[in-house]
Amino acid sequence: MKPSDDIEKLVRQGKPRSTTSSRADKLTLDDSFSAMDRAMQTKSSKFSPGRKNFSTIAIRIAAAAAIVIAVGLFLGRDKDKREVPPTGDNGDTNRETKLISMMSLRLSYQRGGLDALDEQFRDTLDAFGPRSSGISMRDLLEGTNGS
Amino acid sequence: MIEDRILVWKFNRGSKDAFRRIYEEHKNDLLGLAVSLLRDKSIAEDVVHDVFVSFAETVGTFNLSGTLKGYLSTCVANRARDINRLKTGQNVETDFIEATDTTSDGPPGNLIVCERANFLPDLLARLPYEQREVIVLHLHQEMRFREIAGALGLSINTVQSRYRYGIKKLRTILDNEVTK
Structure with missing residues (x-):
């Protein structure tokens, strides 16, 4: 058999077994670690707005979920209410407020889904701020009837 | 393969120890490749150095699709080809082979x-x-x-x-x- 018959084996066995010098190792590792530090600093500053976006998205999703649960509860309650004959006199102002608010929310939801609900909440917050204790009933319900 | 993935995962989280392990595991193999392609140990060492520094710069975003050995070998081959283009026509003497066949x-x-x-x-x-x-x-x-x-x-x-x-x-x- 001629040596050339097994040329692939010959080349495979002829793979050079080189070893890096300790000086080269130190230089490479030092430079690489510096490059890693630089890259991580750059990327961490680049990624921080992304985190903010993520938290905003998470808040929006949580708000949407809360709205869906509220609407679901309201629809269920509304259904139960239809079955019970009206007593004619409840006299509970808070309950009326909640009922009207829920109706306006329901109409908003029917009009434009979660986006419309979200928009209505945002408009309400913009108009009155987070504290509503000093606001009259009329002000609270104005413009929130789903129209 | 799984070990590669774990090392890359740690490396992407900034572990210098993981990077050092990757370097230790592949450095001689990659140097041998560079030497085979370029026939000059000092240039080959430069190639390996550059490849690892470039690799270090990908920390946090490195995505391994095949094997780490394949990825790093490709980097060495590409870098060696660039160098070879630059010095086409030059005849570089070898000064590097330390051992070859260990079976004899x-x-x-x-x-x-x-x-x-x-x-x-x-x-x-x-x-x-x-x-x-x-x-x-x-x-x-x-x-x-x-x-x-x-x-x-x-x-x-x-x-x-x-x-x-x-x-x-x-x-x-x-x-x-x-x-x-």
């Missing part, structure tokens, strides 16, 4: 190994760079033709034909050497 034993075997150690790099150096590159990546780095094709941006047919022509040429050279 006894003085006659060692003699053959020493001869082969000088002979094989010269033999490979007589091939066009493109053929040498494919042969070294396939036979030394154990990369598949498909993997090489993807790494070098070539079709698999081109890679296979370069390999075939390279082996044929080596066979011819070797036959001529034996008949002398």
Whole structure:
């Protein structure tokens, strides 16, 4: 058999077994670690707005979920209410407020889904701020009837 | 393979220890590849250095699709090709082979190994760079033709034909050497 018959084996066995010098190792590792530090600093500053976006998205999703649960509860309650004959006199102002608010929310939801609900909440917050204790009933319900 | 993934995962989280382990595991293999392609140990060391520094810069965003060895070998091959383009026509002497075949034993075997150690790099150096590159990546780095094709941006047919022509040429050279 001629040596050339097994040329692939010959080349495979002829793979050079080189070893890096300790000086080269130190230089490479030092430079690489510096490059890693630089890259991580750059990327961490680049990624921080992304985190903010993520938290905003998470808040929006949580708000949407809360709205869906509220609407679901309201629809269920509304259904139960239809079955019970009206007593004619409840006299509970808070309950009326909640009922009207829920109706306006329901109409908003029917009009434009979660986006419309979200928009209505945002408009309400913009108009009155987070504290509503000093606001009259009329002000609270104005413009929130789903129209 | 799984170990590669774990090391890369740690590396992406900024672990210098993981990077050091990757370096220790692959440095000699990559140096051997660079030496086979460039035939100059100091330039080969520079290539390995540059490849690892570039790799370090990908921390946090590095995405491993194949094997780490394949990825790093491709980086070395690409860097070596750039350097080879720059110094085309120059003839660089070898000063690097420390050992080759470890399977032989006894003085006659060692003699053959020493001869082969000088002979094989010269033999490979007589091939066009493109053929040498494919042969070294396939036979030394154990990369598949498909993997090489993807790494070098070539079709698999081109890679296979370069390999075939390279082996044929080596066979011819070797036959001529034996008949002398």
